[in-house]
Amino acid sequence: MSDPGARQEGVERRSWILTRLRSLGFLSVADLARELGVTPMTVRRDLHALESAGQVRMVHGGAALTPGELHTPAFPEDGHSAGRLRVAERAATSVDDGDTIAVDAGPTALALAGALRPSFCGSLITHSMPVLALMAARRYTSRTVALGGELLGDRHAFVGPATEAALDRLRARTFFFAPSAVDARGTYAHSPAEASVQRKLAGIADEVVLVATTDVFVASAPARVTDLAPLHRVVTDRPPPPPVAAALRAAKVPLDVVGCS
Numbered sequence: 046m047s048d049p050g051a052r053q054e055g056v057e058r059r060s061w062i063l064t065r066l067r068s069l070g071f072l073s074v075a076d077l078a079r080e081l082g083v084t085p086m087t088v089r090r091d092l093h094a095l096e097s098a099g100q101v102r103m104v105h106g107g108a109a110l111t112p113g114e115l116h117t118p119a120f121p122e123d124g125h126s127a128g129r130l131r132v133a134e135r136a137a138t139s140v141d142d143g144d145t146i147a148v149d150a151g152p153t154a155l156a157l158a159g160a161l162r163p164s165f166c167g168s169l170i171t172h173s174m175p176v177l178a179l180m181a182a183r184r185y186t187s188r189t190v191a192l193g194g195e196l197l198g199d200r201h202a203f204v205g206p207a208t209e210a211a212l213d214r215l216r217a218r219t220f221f222f223a224p225s226a227v228d229a230r231g232t233y234a235h236s237p238a239e240a241s242v243q244r245k246l247a248g249i250a251d252e253v254v255l256v257a258t259t260d261v262f263v264a265s266a267p268a269r270v271t272d273l274a275p276l277h278r279v280v281t282d283r284p285p286p287p288p289v290a291a292a293l294r295a296a297k298v299p300l301d302v303v304g305c306s
Contacts, residue, residue: 055091058081062101072108077092081163096108120175125259132280132303140162144168145169145217146217150175151202151223152223155175155176170215170249171190192208192212192242195208197236202239209242216250220249220250223255223257224261225266232255232276239268257281274298
């Protein structure tokens with residue numbers, strides 16, 4: 046007789062594999078085995094099961110999605126996907142399976158949600174529609190708390206009084222913050238409405254971890270969110286410009302640079 050627990054673990058692994066393939070397009074058996082903490086043989090069994098269901102196609106060394114599983118990404122390709130994945134994977138290592146976390150909107154925040162371990166069984170709070178869709182597709186045993194409100198089209202996120210009111214009685218251990226721009230004076234959003242939601246999310250969290258690719262440090266956005274002092278950690282794929290690095294040191298904010306290996 047097969048073990049029901051083992052069957053459930055297999056379902057969770059295969060759901061996680063599909064989610065990552067939808068983000069990356071291709072995954073090698075070696076990378077999957079390393080990220081999942083299982084043997085390559087286990088990964089191949091999962092891939093064969095997904096191939097039998099018509100969801101992936103086996104290729105040399107790994108697997109890709111079948112055409113029917115492909116979908117239009119929430120955010121256009123901007124040349125920073127590799128760095129975004131490194132940042133997300135590094136930041137996600139700080140999340141314990143039972144944590145309550147808040148996840149911002151935008152492509153880097155979405156990558157962070159996608160990098161959570163398959164064993165994550167805590168709670169996730171977000172105003173991001175793509176993050177909500179990802180969590181639903183992964184069939185986690187975790188709880189997802191959706192913050193509704195007015196939809197901000199370019200960020201695919203909810204903002205406004207209803208969104209902020211939903212946060213009044215919530216708390217998180219960590220807020221993974223993905224601003225639109227960062228300079229030596231602080232962090233910025235493209236709209237005052239989103240900046241206000243981000244401040245509220247930071248306010249319910251025990252710690253704020255800023256996740257960003259290098260382009261964010263040279264971008265410009267008009268709505269100030271906060272200065273650098275409230276940040277507990279910055280995870281990025283390249284060293285920020287010297288004025289930003291100096292401001293982070295002055296604010297005693299640890300900087301974690303995840304470069305190419």
